[in-house]
Amino acid sequence: MLNAVGYAAHAADKPLEPFKFERRELDDQDVQIEILYCGVCHSDLHLARNEWGGSMFPIVPGHEIVGRVTKVGSQTSKYQVGDTVGVGCMVDSCRHCANCDEGYEQYCDNGFVATYNSEEKQTGGVTYGGYATNIVVHEDFVLKVSDKLDLAAVAPLLCAGITSYSPLRHWGVKKGHKVGIVGLGGLGHMGVKLAKAMGAEVVLFTTSANKVEDARRLGADAVVISKNEDEMKAQRNSFDFILNTVAAKHDLDAYMSLLRRDGSMTLVGLPAEPHPSPQVFNLIAKRRSLAGSLIGGIAETQEMLDFCAEHNITSDIELIDMDYINDAYERMLQSDVKYRFVIDIASLKT
Template identity: 75%
Template sequence: MPKAIGYAAKAADQALEYFEFERRDPTANDVEIDILYCGVCHSDLHQARNEWGGTVFPCVPGHEIVGKVTRVGNQVSKFKVGDTVGVGCMVDSCQSCANCDAGYEQYCDNGFVGTYNGADKHSGGQTFGGYSNRITVTEKFVLKVADNLDLAGVAPLLCAGITTYSPLRHWGVTEGHRVGVVGLGGLGHMAVKIAKAMGAEVVLFTTSPSKIDDGKRLGADHVVISKDAEQMQAWTNQLDFILNTVAAPHDLDAYLSLLRLNGTMTLVGVPAEAHPSPAVYNLIAKRRSLAGSLIGGIAETQEMLDFCAEHNIISDIEMIDIDNINEAYERMLKSDVKYRFVIDMASLKQK
């Protein structure tokens, strides 16, 4: 079994540190990948610090992976050595339930296998993620990555990109729609870019006046300061769809009232505590809907990558060396990044 090196959390109250472990040799349907870049997602921090519960230590985070194929199993048909590929939030699922059959592996009735901290059916232990030099993944959960984009900027598309693309696609956002995006962080900045590329008129809602110029640079047609009641009132009954990316409890009614008849607000941020319950009348008054969405299936993730390649969309990133991951976590907690950290795996050296 090939040796691997990476960074792991060995306990919830400990900083990530250098870690050596083993990956499996490729089976007939496996693809072995040398990791070039791995994005840093806020869920990595939640898992490493066991803030959601259920973390198995040691935990090697990372589910926004871009790399090069180094070996393939003898039944692999879609990939060859040297191909540029990606791996997102899942590395397996039951592949037999109705949802998996329909291409919705993220909603697997038996639970998908996470890229890290998942139940590894090959080893009997848990999966280890992309804060490492290599990974082995079954072919079905490996994605083709176009070489025309900056590969470091592609890495966050494997989570932030698909998390925002999937609901925009599912709720049929297209030219002529007026779409609200709540929050301008790792998810929100991708939502603005993708919704604009889909042809929508994009309205960004942020609490920070300092983000007005950046919001417009990213593609927002309008930027609304959500703490300003007068600005919010001006958008009442004006929006077809809202993608709410904020991962902190807040007043959902303030945004639901901005939806037109039959409009939907979809939540993709996961707060540690529940949002205040919205007023029922705010929903029934205009037959509005409040919904949620979780990443995307493998086929849809490939569709998203192809869409981003066609429209020259990547994440705005700050590249870091892996030795700086703990500092990056602290900065992420302060929203001190525009808009996603990405680890340059060339900085990972054996110790």
């Protein structure tokens, strides 16, 4: 077994603390990775505090992982020692359902194996995530990362990046389209960057006037204060696509009416309480669509990483030491981060 050191939550009401554990032995097609950086996703906090239910303690969070290959299995063909790689939200799936066959492992009919807090097929134990010194993953769920980018700032691409990229790609965002991004957090700031790089006219919707300047810096062509009725009214019937990243309950109709005929709004935020249902008239009047999207499959995630390398896109981050994680969680609750915390795993080894 491979010894590992990480940070874990041992109960929903306990802070994360140092934790020693073992990774599984390397199988023939496995890749052993020394973790360099791990992004901090809001879902890490939800799971560490069992806010969604189903957390299996102790829980080592982290699914935005960048590292270097230190060892490979005897039949591994995709990677070699020294490669820079990433691991996202999944480390396995059933591999044989219709969705897996089509490259949509994130929608596996039998449930994908999450990078942490999931049953590990090989051992029957529980998967532990990236708040740790190393990880062992089947090569099919490992991703190639460009050394040309700031590796710490690449880490959030493995969740925030692909969560924004996948719906933009699926709904065919391209040059000439007008795209709205609702919310300027970890997901929203990536949505602005990616949609702009795809050639779209990008409008950022926010409730905070103090985010206008930053939104423009990130690439937004215009910023609308969503609490301002006149500003919202001026945008009606004009959007091809809206990516709604807000993870709090809010009025969806305010945005549905901004879509032109055949326009779509996709939700990627996970609110603790359901949104009020939109008015049916708002949908049928212009053949509008309301949809949802998860992360992306492995092939699409690799496509996203390559796209970001080509366009020099990374996440805006605040690099932290591992022992700051509990403070980082509290700051996340206050939306006090621009726009993603990333853990320097070297701080865990000293």
